[in-house]
Amino acid sequence: MKFHDPEKYEILAGEYVLGTLSGPARRRFEYYLGVYPFLRRAVDEWSARFNSVVERLEPVEAPPRIWEQICEENPELRKRFQPEGLWSSLNLWRPLALLASALAVLLVVYLNYGPRVPETFRPAQVAMINDPKAQEPVWMLGLMPEQKMLKVTAMHTKDMGPDKSFELWMLPGKGQEPMSLGVLPMNGTVMMPMSDEKMKFLVGSSGLAVSLEPKGGSPTGAPTGPVMYQGALYSI
Amino acid sequence: MHPNAEQLSRCSRGDTGAFAELYRGTSAHLFALALRILRKQEWAEEVLQEGFTKIWRHASDYDSIKGAPLTWMGSIIRNTALDRLRRAKRESLFDPEAPGQALRDEGPGPLEQAMQNSEAKALRGCLEELSKEQRESLSLAYWRGMTHIELSKALAKPLGTVKTWVRRGLDQLRKCLER
Numbered sequence: 001m002k003f004h005d006p007e008k009y010e011i012l013a014g015e016y017v018l019g020t021l022s023g024p025a026r027r028r029f030e031y032y033l034g035v036y037p038f039l040r041r042a043v044d045e046w047s048a049r050f051n052s053v054v055e056r057l058e059p060v061e062a063p064p065r066i067w068e069q070i071c072e073e074n075p076e077l078r079k080r081f082q083p084e085g086l087w088s089s090l091n092l093w094r095p096l097a098l099l100a101s102a103l104a105v106l107l108v109v110y111l112n113y114g115p116r117v118p119e120t121f122r123p124a125q126v127a128m129i130n131d132p133k134a135q136e137p138v139w140m141l142g143l144m145p146e147q148k149m150l151k152v153t154a155m156h157t158k159d160m161g162p163d164k165s166f167e168l169w170m171l172p173g174k175g176q177e178p179m180s181l182g183v184l185p186m187n188g189t190v191m192m193p194m195s196d197e198k199m200k201f202l203v204g205s206s207g208l209a210v211s212l213e214p215k216g217g218s219p220t221g222a223p224t225g226p227v228m229y230q231g232a233l234y235s236i
Numbered sequence: 237m238h239p240n241a242e243q244l245s246r247c248s249r250g251d252t253g254a255f256a257e258l259y260r261g262t263s264a265h266l267f268a269l270a271l272r273i274l275r276k277q278e279w280a281e282e283v284l285q286e287g288f289t290k291i292w293r294h295a296s297d298y299d300s301i302k303g304a305p306l307t308w309m310g311s312i313i314r315n316t317a318l319d320r321l322r323r324a325k326r327e328s329l330f331d332p333e334a335p336g337q338a339l340r341d342e343g344p345g346p347l348e349q350a351m352q353n354s355e356a357k358a359l360r361g362c363l364e365e366l367s368k369e370q371r372e373s374l375s376l377a378y379w380r381g382m383t384h385i386e387l388s389k390a391l392a393k394p395l396g397t398v399k400t401w402v403r404r405g406l407d408q409l410r411k412c413l414e415r
Binding site for chain 2: 007010011014015017018019020022041044047048049050051052053054055057058059060061062063065066067069070073074076077080081
C-alpha cells in the first residue's frame with residue numbers, strides 16, 4: 001500500500017496540495033487523510049511550504065464593500081459592526097460637527113443677507129452635509145415647515161457609478177431605526193416633500209446620515225450600504 | 237506569539253474585534269493572492285469574502301504546525317480560489333464562447349519570483365535546482381490549479397510525461413528542503 005511508503009505518500013500529499021491529484025485518486029487520498037495522522041501532517045507541511053509565497057506578494061487593498069459583505073453574512077459580525085456599529089459611529093464625527101456648525105452659521109448669514117426671499121420660503125432649519133476628507137460641502141439642506149419641503153442643493157457630489165445612489169437618512173434618536181428622507185440629487189436643487197410624520201421627527205432629530213445604496217435607493221427601507229457622510233440640522 | 241496567531245486564537249473564542257484587526261492586517265496580502273490566482277477582480281472579491289468567512293468560522297483549526305498564520309490563511313484563500321476556478325471550468329463547458337482558453341492564455345506564473353522571504357527563500361533556492369519543465373509544471377499547478385490532464389494540454393506533452401515532471405519535481409523539492 002502506497003501510504004506506508006514515505007517516498008510515495010509525501011509525493012501524493014504534495015500533489016494533493018498542488019491540486020494535480022484529481023478524480024477518484026483525490027477522493028481516495030481524502031479518505032485516508034481522515035485515517036492516518038501522518039498524511040495530515042504531510043499535507044500541512046506542503047501547504048506551509050507552498051503558501052508561504054503569500055507573504056511576498058505585493059499587497060492589494062481590497063474594496064471596502066468586501067468587509068461589509070463579510071459582516072452581512074455572519075450574524076455575530078453583523079451585530080457588532082453593522083446596525084449599531086454603523087450608526088453609533090456618530091461619536092467619531094464630533095470634530096466634524098464643529099466644522100458643520102461653522103458652515104451652518106455661514107449659511108444663515110447667506111440666507112438672511114443674500115437674495116431676498118419671501119418669508120414663507122425661508123428654511124427654518126439648515127444642514128450641511130460635508131465630505132470629511134475633502135473638507136467641502138457635498139449637499140446643502142434647508143427644511144421649510146410651511147411647505148413641508150426639504151430643499152436640497154447638490155454642491156461637490158462625487159459620482160459613485162451609474163448603479164449607485166446616495167440616500168439621506170434621519171436618525172430620529174436613541175434606539176429608533178433610521179428613517180429614509182429620499183435619494184439625493186447629484187446636481188442642481190430639488191424640493192423633497194416631507195410627510196407630517198417626517199416633519200415631526202425632523203424637528204427633534206439627532207442627526208442626518210447619507211449612505212451609499214443601489215440605484216434608486218435602499219431596496220429594504222433600511223440603510224444597506226456604508227455611511228458616506230453625516231450632518232445635523234440647525235435651527236435658524 | 238505572532239500577533240496574527242493571537243488574533244486567530246481570540247477569533248476562535250468569538251472575539252469580533254480581533255477578527256476586524258486580523259482582516260485589516262492581512263486582507264491586502266490575501267486579496268493579492270486571490271487576484272494572482274484568479275486574474276479577475278470580481279472572482280477575487282467573491283473568494284476573499286468567502287475565504288474570510290471560513291477563517292472566522294474555522295479560526296480554532298489554526299495551529300502553528302500549519303505554518304505562519306498568514307500562510308494558513310493563504311491556503312484557505314487558495315483552496316477557495318481553486319474551487320472558484322473549477323466551477324468556472326465546469327461552466328465554460330456549457331459556454332461555446334469560452335472553451336477553457338482563459339486558463340492557458342498566459343505563460344506560467346513565476347512561483348519562484350514571489351519568494352524572497354526567509355521562509356520562502358529555501359523553497360525558491362530548491363525550485364531553482366529543478367529542471368525547467370519540473371518547475372513550470374509545479375508553477376502552473378500552483379497558480380492555475382491545473383490537473384495532470386490540463387498540464388498535458390497546456391504544455392503539449394503526453395500525460396505520462398507531465399505526471400513524471402510533477403512527481404519528480406515534488407520529490408526533489410522535499411529532499412532539498414529537508415537537507
